[in-house]
Amino acid sequence: QITLKESGPTRVKPTQTLTLTCTFSGFSLSTSGVGVGWIRQPPGKALEWLAFIYWDDDKRYSPSLKSRLTITKDTSKNQVVLTMTNMDPVDTGTYYCAHRATGSGSGWDRGYFDYWGQGTLVTVSS
Amino acid sequence: EIGLTQSPGTLSLSPGERATLSCRASQSVTSSSLAWYQQKPGQAPRLLIYGASSRATGIPDRFSGSGSGTDFTLTISRLEPEDFAVYFCQQYGSSPGTFGQGTKVEIE
Numbered sequence: 291q292i293t294l295k296e297s298g299p300t301r302v303k304p305t306q307t308l309t310l311t312c313t314f315s316g317f318s319l320s321t322s323g324v325g326v327g328w329i330r331q332p333p334g335k336a337l338e339w340l341a342f343i344y345w346d347d348d349k350r351y352s353p354s355l356k357s358r359l360t361i362t363k364d365t366s367k368n369q370v371v372l373t374m375t376n377m378d379p380v381d382t383g384t385y386y387c388a389h390r391a392t393g394s395g396s397g398w399d400r401g402y403f404d405y406w407g408q409g410t411l412v413t414v415s416s
Numbered sequence: 417e418i419g420l421t422q423s424p425g426t427l428s429l430s431p432g433e434r435a436t437l438s439c440r441a442s443q444s445v446t447s448s449s450l451a452w453y454q455q456k457p458g459q460a461p462r463l464l465i466y467g468a469s470s471r472a473t474g475i476p477d478r479f480s481g482s483g484s485g486t487d488f489t490l491t492i493s494r495l496e497p498e499d500f501a502v503y504f505c506q507q508y509g510s511s512p513g514t515f516g517q518g519t520k521v522e523i524e
Contacts, residue, residue: 329515335517336420336504336514336515336516336517336518337504337506337515338514338515339512339513339514339515352512353512354512386460386461388461391463391466393466393467394508395447395449395508397508397509397511399511399512400449400508400509400510400511400512400513401508401513402449402451402463402466402506402508402513403451403453403461403463404463404466404472405460405463406460406461406462407460408458408459408460409460
């Protein structure tokens with residue numbers, strides 16, 4: 291059974307760096323083809339894909355946020371970490387991590403998600 | 417990037433009725449690479465449909481997806497009480513993958 295859970299601060303101040311951790315079970319990020327993504331949802335708005343990381347440490351980022359994002363993995367701990375710099379109130383929202391479905395194809399900068407975490411709400415406010 | 421417009425924003429129906437949800441893309445979606453998800457308050461999104469029409473594991477056959485190009489539809493043949501939720505579509509045929517804003521299916 292695949293599960294994912296996000297953790298991190300519920301509130302950050304403008305200009306600060308956000309660090310979120312995704313702890314997962316039921317799969318290994320050292321298995322060929324496996325990827326984990328981060329997605330966010332501002333209140334009342336559409337979901338937005340942020341980043342992917344893969345078993346071979348390949349990393350893909352949303353072009354609009356690439357300069358602010360870093361994604362890393364710790365295979366031994368079954369964790370993926372996302373950092374986002376220079377946070378702004380518009381970055382307020384629920385942040386999800388999710389398992390990239392293996393049927394997503396070979397376009398490593400895109401894919402759909404077959405398992406999601408519950409999400410963590412991050413508020414950016416001074 | 418491809419924009420996805422879902423309609424209607426809210427659908428008010430009764431249990432047992434048929435629900436038809438629309439997802440329209442601003443450009444053609446490559447290889448029908450479109451997914452549908454269900455989300456209930458406080459819960460993780462649940463994958464329903466991928467590849468426009470393939471049901472995910474464990475999804476009841478009252479859920480069906482159809483469409484190609486720019487127009488896609490999610491149909492729930494007979495609404496069960498547990499089906500009242502928000503549904504959103506996602507295209508993953510072009511980078512970056514994008515999501516629709518969702519359709520809320522509520523009890524009338």
